[in-house]
Amino acid sequence: MIEGLRETKRAATAQALAEAAFHLAKERGLDGFVIDEVAEMAGYSRRTFANHYPCKEAAVASVAYAGIEAAADALEEVSEGRPLLDAVEVVLRLQLTTTGLSRMREVLTLARAYPSLEPHVYYVQHQMRLEVEERMVAVAAGHYPASYLTLLVGAVYGMVSSALEGLVDVRLPGDLPIRGAVEFDEFLTEVFKHLRTGF
Amino acid sequence: MIEGLRETKRAATAQALAEAAFHLAKERGLDGFVIDEVAEMAGYSRRTFANHYPCKEAAVASVAYAGIEAAADALEEVSEGRPLLDAVEVVLRLQLTTTGLSRMREVLTLARAYPSLEPHVYYVQHQMRLEVEERMVAVAAGHYPASYLTLLVGAVYGMVSSALEGLVDVRLPGDLPIRGAVEFDEFLTEVFKHLRTGF
């Protein structure tokens, strides 16, 4: 799982293209720009954009992925000598404090305005779930059967997904991610209350 | 929520187009046909296809939605004088016996071969979840707070979604949905074991 310079650069271009697409989408709306403009803003060609993303929507949605890899990485060390569910909760709250949540919130808000974004948003969420599940298995496969972990991650995913849905409705003038974060925090507490008794 | 002739016909058109797209996708692969062929097979024009679906992928994925409305309808009567979780389990097992599961399985299999399908598949799953959640609230809002129901449906959704993922791997020569159904059934039992203690 080493990351050579090659993959790093590839990821960087993808990132740059995604950020440009995201920026333009917030600025002018999803249908207010064309792929050429995204490519130009990021300093690449339209053809290169197509090498990384199949469409504008996928690029925009991909920014919601932010932070989950770092969170998944953290799972490894956090779970040392700690109940599994505690580790999961810590990691989720970590994701909450980084830009991860606000990014997801912005993307979900965009998706509400432009339905063609929605499939790609939920796909990104699905990929985040897979990322977490993979790490989870890597960390705890010795203590729990994989099917159990899959189920656990599924439950967490489903409930957190519900929480995210609720976040979009919150629409304050200042657009502070704080308020959303607080609500999300309370929701997380509720989620883990159920999880601790059920798992 | 009455359904006039107008909406019936509109739904029928969408259905016909989706079935045609699904058929062609199985027959020739997702990139083995163009929208004109779908429209022709269903007896409509390309322009009409575009009025119903934004792209081939959305049409193909939409067939996985099969049965969920009937299942959600059933929730209403099944939940009479019965614990909520029991009702949910009954309804899910109902969905399992209808064509619902095999359709989902076929679509997921297609999506594995053609990644561009995946976002739309997960979007359809998300819509199914919303459908169930809506009915759930309609049925049980008097007994439980909505936030609780949302969380419950989220947990069910996440775990069932995991189970579906596993189904795709099952690949028998005869391609009988039976085997997949049996595994799914066992998985459901496991799912509700956790749910009953956690909710």
Place this chain on the structure above:
DNA sequence: GGTGAACGTGCACGATGGGCAATCTTGCCT
């Protein structure tokens, strides 16, 4: 039975996706 809204369709055109081939960069091996 009339009328306004919604659906299906044809047309037109800009945007898109992806195959192909050329060029440059990176990783690895000698």
Place this chain on the structure above:
DNA sequence: AGGCAAGATTGCCCATCGTGCACGTTCACC
């Protein structure tokens, strides 16, 4: 150090796609 294979980026090209617009037809409601 140097060269070579794999992979990234790009331009070119064109079939396909998305969608605004206008028109005829069908349906819901009065």
